[in-house]
Amino acid sequence: MSGATxxxxxxxxxxxxxxxSPYVLLVPLLFAACALSLWIGRTSTGPMLGxxxxxxxxxxxxxxxxxxxxxxxxxxxxxxxxxxxxxxxLRNPLAEPGLLGASSGAALGAVLVFYFGLAAAxxxxxxxxxxxxxxxxxxxxxxxxxxxxDLVTIVLAGIAINAFAAALTSLALNFAPSPYAALExxxxxxxxxxxxxxxxVLLALPLMLPxxxxxxxxxxxxxxxxxxxxxxxxxGFPPARTQWLVIGGTALSVGAAVAVTGVIGFVGLVVPHMLxxxxxxxxxxxxxxxFLAGAALTLFADIAIRVMPPGPELKLGVVTALIxxxxxxxxxxxxxxxxxx
Amino acid sequence: xxxxxxxxxxxxxxRIAVAxxxxxxxxxxxVGLVGPNGAGKSSLLKAAAGLVPHAGSxxxxxxxxxxxxxxxxxxxxxxxxxxxxxxxxxxxAELVALGRMxxxxxxxxxxxxxxxxxxxxxxxxxxxxxxxxxVDRLSGGERARVLLARALAVExxxxxxxxxxxxxxxxxxxxxMRVLRDSxxxxxxxxxxxxxxALAARYCTRxxxxxxxxxxxxxxxxxxxxxxxxxxxxxxxxxVARHLGEPVxxxxxxxx
Numbered sequence: 363m364s365g366a367t368x369x370x371x372x373x374x375x376x377x378x379x380x381x382x383s384p385y386v387l388l389v390p391l392l393f394a395a396c397a398l399s400l401w402i403g404r405t406s407t408g409p410m411l412g413x414x415x416x417x418x419x420x421x422x423x424x425x426x427x428x429x430x431x432x433x434x435x436x437x438x439x440x441x442x443x444x445x446x447x448x449x450x451x452l453r454n455p456l457a458e459p460g461l462l463g464a465s466s467g468a469a470l471g472a473v474l475v476f477y478f479g480l481a482a483a484x485x486x487x488x489x490x491x492x493x494x495x496x497x498x499x500x501x502x503x504x505x506x507x508x509x510x511x512d513l514v515t516i517v518l519a520g521i522a523i524n525a526f527a528a529a530l531t532s533l534a535l536n537f538a539p540s541p542y543a544a545l546e547x548x549x550x551x552x553x554x555x556x557x558x559x560x561x562x563v564l565l566a567l568p569l570m571l572p573x574x575x576x577x578x579x580x581x582x583x584x585x586x587x588x589x590x591x592x593x594x595x596x597x598g599f600p601p602a603r604t605q606w607l608v609i610g611g612t613a614l615s616v617g618a619a620v621a622v623t624g625v626i627g628f629v630g631l632v633v634p635h636m637l638x639x640x641x642x643x644x645x646x647x648x649x650x651x652x653f654l655a656g657a658a659l660t661l662f663a664d665i666a667i668r669v670m671p672p673g674p675e676l677k678l679g680v681v682t683a684l685i686x687x688x689x690x691x692x693x694x695x696x697x698x699x700x701x702x703x
Numbered sequence: 704x705x706x707x708x709x710x711x712x713x714x715x716x717x718r719i720a721v722a723x724x725x726x727x728x729x730x731x732x733x734v735g736l737v738g739p740n741g742a743g744k745s746s747l748l749k750a751a752a753g754l755v756p757h758a759g760s761x762x763x764x765x766x767x768x769x770x771x772x773x774x775x776x777x778x779x780x781x782x783x784x785x786x787x788x789x790x791x792x793x794x795x796a797e798l799v800a801l802g803r804m805x806x807x808x809x810x811x812x813x814x815x816x817x818x819x820x821x822x823x824x825x826x827x828x829x830x831x832x833x834x835x836x837x838v839d840r841l842s843g844g845e846r847a848r849v850l851l852a853r854a855l856a857v858e859x860x861x862x863x864x865x866x867x868x869x870x871x872x873x874x875x876x877x878x879x880m881r882v883l884r885d886s887x888x889x890x891x892x893x894x895x896x897x898x899x900x901a902l903a904a905r906y907c908t909r910x911x912x913x914x915x916x917x918x919x920x921x922x923x924x925x926x927x928x929x930x931x932x933x934x935x936x937x938x939x940x941x942x943v944a945r946h947l948g949e950p951v952x953x954x955x956x957x958x959x
Contacts (some may be wrong), residue, residue: 453790586804588791589853592784595754597857598777598805643791 384640388654392435395661399431402665408672429560434664435657436563437555437619438629440570442656443649444612445630446637447577450584450645451608452513455638455693459630462516463499463523464613468620469551470527470534471495476547477534488550489565489621496617499523500610513605553624553679555664566618573615577649580607584645626679628686629656635693659685704730704764706751706780706861706892711759713746713916720746722916723759730860733887734894735907735924739937743916744896745785745865751894752782752863763861777805783854783864788846789838795849796834799824802856824856825849828882844875851879855886862886864895868902880906900941904928904952912936925950934958 400423403410413419413427441459448457459465475491506519531551538544583604586594591601619626633656634648641647663681670676706728713721721743728734736744750757753768753776761768763779771779781802789798802824803817825831828848833841838849847867854862864883868876876899884906887893897903903910903924910927912920914936920927925943928950933941939954 582804582807582809585801588789588793589798589801590784590787590790592749592752592754592782593787593853596752596777596780596782596784597801598773600773638791642797643793644797645791 384637384651385654388651388658392654392658392661395658395665396431396435398665399434399661400427402668403427404668404675406672409669425559429558429563430555430664431661432560432563433555433558433566433623434661436566436570437623437626438660439653439657440573440615440619441626441629441660442633442652442654443574443577444608444616445656446634446645446648446652447580447584447608448612448630449634450587450648451580451605452517453587455635456631458627459612459616460524460625460627462520462609462612463503463527464496464617465620465625466524466527466531467499467502468492468496468617469625470531471498472550472621472624473531473534473547476543476550477538479539479543486561486565489562489618492621493565493569493617495527496613496621499527500613500617503609503613516605516609549677550624551679552677553626553682554675554677555623556675558622562622566622569618570615573611573613573618574653576607576611576614578611580604580611581646581649583607584649588645624677624679626660626682628682628690629659632686632689633659635689704860704892706894707762707765708747708751709760709762711747711750711757711761713743713750713755713757719916721750721757721913724918725759726911726918726921728892728894730892731887731890732892732909733884733907734892735903735910736894736896736913737898737900737903737910737928738913738919742913744913746916747913748782748863748865748894748896752780754782774805777859778857779859780861780863781854781857781859783850783862783867785866785869787850792837792839794834795830795836795838795841795845795852796821796825798838798849799830799852799856802853805857820856820858821852824852827855827885828852829878844871844878847871847875847879851882855882859891861892862894864893866896866898868897868899876902900928900933900937901951901953904950924952928952 401412403422403426413422444459448459448461449455471491471494472488475488480487502523503516503519506522507516535544535547538547583594583599586597586599587601587604594601633652637648637651637655641651663685664678667676667678667681708724708726710723710725711721712719712723724747736748738744746755749755751761768776799821800813800817803813803820806817807813825834828851830848830852833845833849838846841849851867854864867883868879871879880902883893883895887908907924909922910920910924911918912927912932919936920932930941930943933939933954937954938958940956940958942953942955944951
């Protein structure tokens with residue numbers, strides 16, 4: 363265990379402490395992001411500042427900007443929160459919400475809806491398919507790993523579910539009824555907040571809320587796990603309980619997020635990493651700041667998309683991957699250097 | 704005030720680690736749980752800590768642990784596993800403060816009572832000067848002291864420790880054993896799994912000798928760790944003496 367200690371510790375970055383509470387920065391940052399997101403829009407001719415004519419200002423704000431801002435907030439917050447919880451649970455700074463198969467399950471569920479051409483019937487069928495896929499993936503995980511399973515089994519089961527979902531998604535693409543359907547599936551999988559309505563918010567929120575609560579209930583258990591599974595259990599926080607709270611919470615909230623926006627990667631990986639030294643490496647203190655920062659990062663990424671020059675709109679998942687991948691690379695390089703030292 | 708293990712048995716699949724064992728351990732004792740490798744010492748300790756499924760029942764002051772809540776149980780029995788550590792680079796004081804978790808309600812912040820317990824535990828283990836150091840940068844001896852302080856900070860009437868002195872130099876071994884003995888003298892029931900029979904004989908007030916998952920000796924150190932018992936269960940011949948009124952039991956030679 364001491365080997366794992368030094369390994370994850372050095373990867374977790376330095377224990378540099380800032381005496382300022384993270385909320386002092388994150389709360390104003392999130393407010394600024396929300397304000398900008400409500401103020402900046404996009405039309406076919408490129409970015410649009412303000413709300414336009416008084417006649418359309420109301421509908422623009424309430425029917426376009428507000429749902430998009432709310433969704434970015436909820437989805438980004440969910441990704442940041444669940445990333446922080448999973449990294450605490452697995453005591454591994456490389457853990458990510460996609461790890462357990464909830465997102466790929468949701469993606470598969472949505473893809474199947476496209477494949478059978480049901481998406482056109484009702485805009486709600488698509489997110490419902492995603493939620494069903496996420497819940498099915500969790501059920502499968504539970505079935506494969508069992509009630510008291512150790513984390514290695516759970517991660518392996520997650521990898522298997524991811525691979526299986528990816529294979530079925532490819533199969534659906536392979537047999538797509540038309541090139542147009544294939545393209546539609548691909549675009550959806552890239553992840554986007556464009557053209558979402560308040561209905562999507564209302565659909566995702568009832569699943570996200572209990573998901574967040576489950577993760578919140580695991581908070582102290584995550585702190586206890588810092589000392590290893592046996593010590594956590596002796597402190598009154600059995601690892602199995604913490605584990606299923608986090609996994610259930612992640613599946614519900616991330617599943618709901620993917621179901622309404624498609625796959626948005628790297629937010630759940632990058633955000634806990636940046637904030638961890640700031641909260642003194644306590645998994646519990648990391649949760650709420652990661653929600654706020656995840657929401658802010660997603661909002662800013664989505665704002666960046668809207669201020670791009672005229673042309674086809676960039677997908678949000680593409681932007682977060684473009685930001686996240688170099689970050690990930692830098693993490694590996696730094697880890698390598700510290701390993702040499 | 705006793706910890707009573709009644710017909711406790713532990714099995715991993717088909718393998719029986721601990722056969723039906725009944726044991727009564729009183730507050731104020733430092734009990735050395737000794738025996739050759741694979742005797743079931745750690746399994747018995749883990750069962751007492753409620754960490755492995757087991758048959759039989761365990762009760763503290765006649766209250767079965769199974770009937771206690773999670774946190775109540777954690778406030779009764781502290782457990783220090785073998786080769787523990789922290790997975791994140793927190794400071795020693797923060798690590799010790801995690802021992803206060805069973806005393807805090809959801810979202811309750813640690814108060815002066817908790818701060819005092821942490822400071823006291825650090826002091827007992829001569830680790831006060833390490834408080835602000837990162838645990839991943841401590842030496843083995845320093846880390847062992849901080850981890851023991853974490854277990855003491857829970858302030859439980861029962862303390863179970865698994866191999867607290869392995870891979871420590873002689874000075875730190877004596878230091879840790881002294882802290883355990885002090886805790887017992889203050890009224891805590893301390894049960895320690897030990898491989899070092901010399902230190903067990905020197906510091907423990909009672910020795911429970913296990914072999915093949917059964918208790919084969921129980922009583923005062925000198926009587927349990929007799930030359931006959933060491934020959935039979937460990938296959939070694941000891942050098943036995945007394946020094947300043949304390950027993951010396953030194954494994955001397957392997958018996959073929």
